[in-house]
Amino acid sequence: MIIADRKPINEILYMIKDCKKILIVGCKGCVTVCNVGGAKEVGILASILKIARKKEGSPIEIDEKTIERQCDNEYVETIKDIVNNYDAILSMACGVGPQFLSEMYPEKRIYPALNTTSIGGALRHGVWSERCAGCGNCVVHYFDGMCPIARCSKSLLNGPCGGSSNGKCEVSKDIDCIWDKIVRKKMQEGRLDDLLVVREAKDWSTARDGGPRTSIREDIAE
Amino acid sequence: MKAKKKVLHVKNILKELGIEPERVEMFNVAASDGPSFVDFAREMDKKIRELGPSPLNEKYRKKAA
């Protein structure tokens, strides 16, 4: 899923400083699953913002609405009858949400309440970790199911670098060295030969480096 | 445990907003332990009085200004 974190409250307060009435829109997709932009978090953010504005002496009116997904126009459309009641809309979805909202409601000011961080999964309750960099050409099978593009700080295809220490990355002891894991698994499974090759430079044209990407399913595209 | 984490979270939010985090507190009291409950309530009452009116209180705010 897409993982995100909430923006600092003061940053959000600054965005909406001139607004008297706003709508916070949540998303029932990924950000609900990673507990950052679902109905519950929308409610909490609304309370926080109301308290903050009351304290400042400029109370704000806030309504809440959580829609199925903000990355599908058919759901974004469901708020069309109410958007005009507000000075601004605060999207609690990943970076896609505020953009789809802006495209559908071009006259409205749309603000992001979240910082989108990565594509990943839940390690345990409350902890999410990056797994995919969306490079457009999956190579995890070469590395026993582990992606060095997303999980090595240097995206090395021929790792590990000289900074790998005790299974941790040179960047931080909080980051696992994925190359340490790859090498150990290869050795354990008797597949070390897989690594005794020079893996060629990656073609990044399928990644973001090739420009914004569009996926089309010819069989169903309208 | 879960409640403790949530209370801490609320305290952090209050701090971020510039409101004294001590305004929220959690105490562990057994259901049968009436006297402790009273003690905690008194302690909290005292603390709140020391802190003074809530910054969200309009009258207080006007006076402060």
Place this chain on the structure above:
Amino acid sequence: MNELKSGSNLEKVLKAGHFAFTGECGPPKGANVEHLKEKIAHLKGVVDSVNITDNQTAVVRMSSWAASTIMLQEGVEPNFQMVCRDRNRLAMMSDILGVYSMGIRNMLCLSGDHQSFGNHPQSKNVYDIDSIQLIALVKKMRDEGKFMNDEEIDTPPKMFIGAAANPFADPAEYRVYRMANKIRAGADFIQTQCIYNMEKFRLFMKKAVDMGLHEKCYILAGVTPMKSVGMARYMASSVPGMDVPESLIKRLQGAEKGKVAEEGIKFALEQIEEFREMEGVAGVHLMAIEWEHRVPEIAERAKMLPRPKI
């Protein structure tokens, strides 16, 4: 290895079977050419080639190619370092052509410290290709006369290709295989990370020799004299992939007041003596960080002088 690949002094020295001695020099954090020239002057005639670091520890400095050309003008052979952190493949290839045109013949290919270590941690990290792919690229440009995309190069750059090896990083048992991969990709010589744990290094070299790596590539052992107990402690605890045994720290602590640096040099000299005799070691790479002025003395005491002229 009959014909010279690059014709660099370092290559000639190694090929003639001499025990090579290379130095290192960090470009200035500014455009202070005079200071750079001073540092270079200390190294003139006492080493075969000098590594010019490329934004080492991800701190901005004068570019390694510019400092390399200044070094060349001063009559010292540079070993131009290039890291994968700051350039994509276009910039790499054009810089390789550029430095070759300026007369640079040695090049060390490195991944580079992550930018989060340095003074611009906000920067984008490039890592278009990794160090092993860079080695393969420089080799392809030299031997096939082609760019990465297979287009022909009009006058290909002939570089003596270097790579780094860290015998002390993890996973330890994989390190010799990684060095083998660098040799497979085309490394002509290897310079290792600073060695302090001799026991571990002996095992590493034994494995390398068993695999015949020393016959395919010249392996230079990395030496950095310890200046102080503080430096030893810092390297032991804060530099990833560095192995400083407690016994060395104790030895430095045991030195008389004012004699710690001398003890550090003594240890380095003992190391160099052992490397001379160690099977598979073709030379020493002395990284005397901000200690260039002590290199002549160390070279003298290590009986490295005079350097062969070929």
